[in-house]
Amino acid sequence: MKIGIVCYPTFGGSGVVATELGKGLAKIGHEVHFITYKQPSRLDFFSENLYYHEVDIKSYPLFEHAPYELALASKMVSVVKYEKLDLLHVHYAIPHASAAFMAKQILKTQGIQIPVVTTLHGTDITLVGKDPSYEPVVTFSINQSDGVTAVSEDLKKETYAFFDIKRDIEVIPNFIDLDRFKRQKKEHFKLAICPHDEKLMVHTSNFRKVKRVEDVIQVFYEVQKEIPAKLLLVGDGPERDRMERLCRELGTCDDVRFLGKLDAVEEVLSVADLFLMPSEKESFGLAALEAMACEVPVLSSNAGGIPELNVDGVTGFVCNIGDIQQMKEKALYILDDANLPRFKENALARAKEFDISMILPHYVAYYQKTIALTMAQI
Ligand code: GMT
Numbered sequence: 001m002k003i004g005i006v007c008y009p010t011f012g013g014s015g016v017v018a019t020e021l022g023k024g025l026a027k028i029g030h031e032v033h034f035i036t037y038k039q040p041s042r043l044d045f046f047s048e049n050l051y052y053h054e055v056d057i058k059s060y061p062l063f064e065h066a067p068y069e070l071a072l073a074s075k076m077v078s079v080v081k082y083e084k085l086d087l088l089h090v091h092y093a094i095p096h097a098s099a100a101f102m103a104k105q106i107l108k109t110q111g112i113q114i115p116v117v118t119t120l121h122g123t124d125i126t127l128v129g130k131d132p133s134y135e136p137v138v139t140f141s142i143n144q145s146d147g148v149t150a151v152s153e154d155l156k157k158e159t160y161a162f163f164d165i166k167r168d169i170e171v172i173p174n175f176i177d178l179d180r181f182k183r184q185k186k187e188h189f190k191l192a193i194c195p196h197d198e199k200l201m202v203h204t205s206n207f208r209k210v211k212r213v214e215d216v217i218q219v220f221y222e223v224q225k226e227i228p229a230k231l232l233l234v235g236d237g238p239e240r241d242r243m244e245r246l247c248r249e250l251g252t253c254d255d256v257r258f259l260g261k262l263d264a265v266e267e268v269l270s271v272a273d274l275f276l277m278p279s280e281k282e283s284f285g286l287a288a289l290e291a292m293a294c295e296v297p298v299l300s301s302n303a304g305g306i307p308e309l310n311v312d313g314v315t316g317f318v319c320n321i322g323d324i325q326q327m328k329e330k331a332l333y334i335l336d337d338a339n340l341p342r343f344k345e346n347a348l349a350r351a352k353e354f355d356i357s358m359i360l361p362h363y364v365a366y367y368q369k370t371i372a373l374t375m376a377q378i
Contacts, residue, residue, distance in 0.1 A: 001367060002031045004079055006072070006100065007091040009040040011261055012206055012235070013286065014121035017151070017174050018091040019043055024177075024360045026050045033083055035075055037068070041263070053079050069095040069102075076103035080114050087367050089117045090145075093124040094134055097141035104144075115374035117147040117367065120169070122283030125150075125159050126304065127210065139163045147370035149363075152305025155283040170366055173308070174284045175359035176351060181293035183270045183348075190271035193257070198228040199335045202272040202296070204265055204287045205279075207237025212301070214239075214246055215278035215324060219299070221250050222328035227335065231256045232272070234265055269294035274334055277310075279303045280321055285310070293351040297334050297343035299327055309354075315347045 003025060007018030019040040022032040026049035033051040034040060043052060055075045057066045076088060076099065088103070090096035097118040107114050118141070123129075129138040142148055142165055149172045150156040156169045194200050201220055205211040213233070220231040233243070233256065240258065247256045262268065269275070275291035277300040285306045288298045292309075298316035300306045312318040317330035334343050 001025075001087060001364075001371075002033070002083060002085045003367065004033045004035055004076065004083075004085045004088040005091070006035045006076065006088065006096045007040065009036045009038040009043075011041055012204075014092045014119075014124075015040060016042060017119075017121070017286065018089075020175070020177060020356065021089075021360070021363060022050065023047070024356050025364070028360070028364075030364075031083075033079055033085065035072070035079055037072075051083070069099045072096070073099040073102040073106070076100060077106050080107055081110070081112060085114065087115050087117060087371055089119065089363075089367070091119045092121050093118055093138050093142060094128055095137075097145060098137050101141050101144045113374060113378055115146040115370045116144075117149065117370055118142060118145040119172075120148065120150045120155055120159060120283075122151070122155060122281070122304070123210070125155060125162070126281050126283065130162055135163070139165070143167060146374050147366060149366065151284040152308050154305040154308065158304070172362045172366065173354060173359060174286050174289060175354050175356045176286075176289050176293045178293055178352065178355050181266050181269070181290050181351075183295045184267060186267055186270045189267065193232065193271070194230050196228060198230045198255075199223075199273045200271055201229060201231045201274045201276060201331070202234065202268060202291070203231070203276045204234035204268075204290075205237070205277075207235055207239040207243070209239060210280045210282075211237075211239070212278045212280050212322070213243050215301075215322060215327070216276045217243060217246050217250065217252065217256065218324045219276060219278070219327045219331055220256065221252055222324060223331050223335070224252065224255060226332055229255070229335075232259055232268055233257065234259045234262050234268055236261050265290065266294055269296055272296045273340060274299055274331060275316075276327075276331075277301065277306065278319075278321070278327065279306070282306050284308075289351060289354055292347040295344040295348045297340070297347050299331050299334065309350070311346070311350060314343075315350045316343060 301321040
């Protein structure tokens with residue numbers, strides 16, 4: 001198949017899922033065309049089946065905000081037409097699903113039928129999409145897609161609960177490449193951070209409010225009162241300054257390191273004992289899956305789709321959002337040497353269920369079904 005993938009070229013979340021999906025499809029012989037405004041961060045190599053088309057956003061003094069959606073729709077039209085694509089797969093509804101709808105209508109006037117699959121990732125539904133300034137367009141463009149997928153059962157449920165959706169939503173969970181995300185031997189790194197054999201806790205995120213990074217720091221603060229421990233914080237975002245101030249207030253600066261955005265996050269995960277994800281909202285929790293693949297148990301909140309991934313009492317624990325006391329107790333239980341090896345083993349076993357080789361065939365089958373249904377309607 002010739003597939004167009006539209007996504008945000010960002011460091012984490014939906015951008016990573018879209019890029020890894022495209023790379024996986026290219027590996028098994030499909031031709032994949034990425035359409036976005038910047039080279040996706042994990043697409044920095046040559047492959048004969050991978051193409052990248054940059055959206056040109058022309059500015060003009062009249063525009064306070066350049067109309068990205070129009071530039072994107074125009075680029076989709078030209079890529080579908082000249083590269084003869086079989087299907088467009090857009091990741092994150094806003095504004096990709098509505099731009100795809102517009103491209104589809106334009107192409108129809110030229111006698112070209114292009115099926116569109118929209119994948120809902122999380123905040124496009126649970127946060128931004130619900131806002132009255134976007135909701136009518138989100139509802140319309142989901143209903144107009146030829147296929148819709150969501151990354152967890154919870155996200156599917158939430159989509160039906162809030163939006164007036166008239167079509168089926170297929171759940172295809174996120175996935176991981178276990179060849180890349182695996183525990184590596186990084187003892188020198190562990191020794192540098194934890195010279196006295198302290199337990200190492202790790203959090204990675206985009207430091208937005210929904211991630212509740214303050215809970216990570218508070219739980220660490222409580223754990224550290226009981227056992228020697230260190231905390232690594234990977235990523236960057238709007239909450240970073242506030243979190244640095246919180247560490248100063250609590251006096252934990254010597255034991256907490258802010259590492260910023262890192263490409264090789266698997267190297268940090270390789271030396272971790274516990275991963276923390278106390279999010280307020282989380283449709284899937286890809287960062288937790290990356291940790292589990294590196295044999296790191298997960299202490300998470302019970303937000304959104306996280307419990308579909310983190311099995312309570314098996315791969316870690318699932319706690320009530322904001323319950324620092326409960327999280328502290330569960331963290332201490334996991335970090336106990338009598339329990340830690342079992343949790344690590346279980347985390348890896350669970351991650352194996354989400355290997356890309358298991359999930360990719362679901363997307364391929366869904367594309368084939370969507371193309372067949374669209375063509376049957378002509
Ligand atoms: O987590 C974020 O804020 C980024 C966001 C995105 O769309 O890029 O992530 C969402 O999509 C990921 C990939 O499907 C999911 O693993 C995350 O759980 C989801 N984030 C939220 O729902 C907050």
